[in-house]
Amino acid sequence: MRNFMQMIPGGVSAVVVLVLASMLLSIVPGRPQMWLYPLVRQAMQFKIDYQTRDMPAKETPHFIVKYTEADADMADMVAKAAEAAFEPVTGALNYAPGGKILVLIYPDRQSMKKAYGWAGDASAMGFYWGGVIQVLSPKAWMKNAQSAEEFITTGPIAHEYTHLVLxxxxxxxxxxxxxxGLAQYMEYRINGYEWITAGNQLTGQLYTMAELTADFDELPNQALAYRQSLAAVRYIAEVYGDAKLGQVLNYLKAGVKMDKAIEKTLGLDIATFEALVNQWAKGTMKEYKQAAN
Structure with a gap:
């Protein structure tokens, strides 16, 4: 059997496809861009599925989990976690993708990082890309690699599945x-998990909403950027209610841009929204010292 890296598309080809897709989408205005996007995503999903056709797989009602022989004993755990995330996420977002979702298990961090030329955080346990959920084998990071409960509550499935559904x-x-922010909110809502560190306290200098919008992945303090994004989504859900968060989602689904979706839902311009989120977060959300006690 071919090794894991040979089964999935290489970094160069993936980059080429993404560049071509970006060029195609950039020249198509407004609404047509939204129907072209799923076609590009579906093409990438078909390619990944084909490239991994020789991998053993475990099917559940909503997912297909593919893995290497080294992770044969992890397939049931990952499949269980995926199914555990399905109802809470689709129920909260009031949307379920059609068909079965592909989940790939990477045996180690190196193969996960190199598969698509990905330069993400070395500590990441998973990511969503091209219609496919990709996760690091529980063996590579869990203290008890046989604990399904630990993987469900602290693993990346709920987070990455939320990315996919949105x-x-x-x-x-x-x-x-x-x-x-939405992916973290679902983790918080389902499992009570928050990513809190000494470096992402909300009481100090914060990024502006403009910075979060334009340069999210390039911001030097990624932990703070993530914490602020959770704060913004939690603010909508907890201050205005889940119905308002659902309204934001419906506006996005209808093609309304992000800032305008918030403005139309909450009656706030983005500057006022930013100020209110920051004020609420500083007085409401846990900080590092509090979480450590």
Whole structure:
């Protein structure tokens, strides 16, 4: 059997496809861009599925989990976690993608990082890309690699599945800060998990909403950018209610841009929204010292 890296598309080919897709989408205005986007995503999904056709797979009602022989004993755990995330996420977002979702298990961090020429955080346990959820084998990071409960509550499945559902729902029409905030909010809502560090306290200098929108992945303090994105989504859900968060999602689904979706839903311009989120977060959300106690 071919090794894992040979089964999935190489970094160069993936970059070429993404560049071509970006060029195609950039020349198509407004609404047509939203129906072209799913076609590009579907093409990438078909390619990944084909490239991994020789991998053993475990099917569940909503997912297909592919893995290497080294992770044969992890397939059930990952499949269980995926199914555990399905109802809470689709129920909260009121949307379920059609068909079965492909989940790939990478045996180690190196193969996960190199598969698509990805230069993400070395500590990441998974990512969503091209209609496919990709996760690091529990063996590579969990203290007890046989604990399904630990993987469900602290693993990346709920987070990455939220990315996927939003991507299918809004057809790419969302900001990076919003998809990361929503994914963290679902983790918080389902498992009570928050990413809190000494470096992402909300009481100090914060990024502006303009910075989060334009340069999310390039901001030097990624932990703070993620924490602020969670704060923004939690503010909408907890201050205005889940119905308002759902309204934002519906506007995005209809093709309304991010800032305008918030303005139309909450009656706030983005500057006022930013100020209110920051004020609320500083007085409401946990900080590092509090979480450590």
């Amino acid at each position: 991507d299918y729902m809004a057809r790419g029409n969302y900001s990076r800060w919003f998809t990361e």
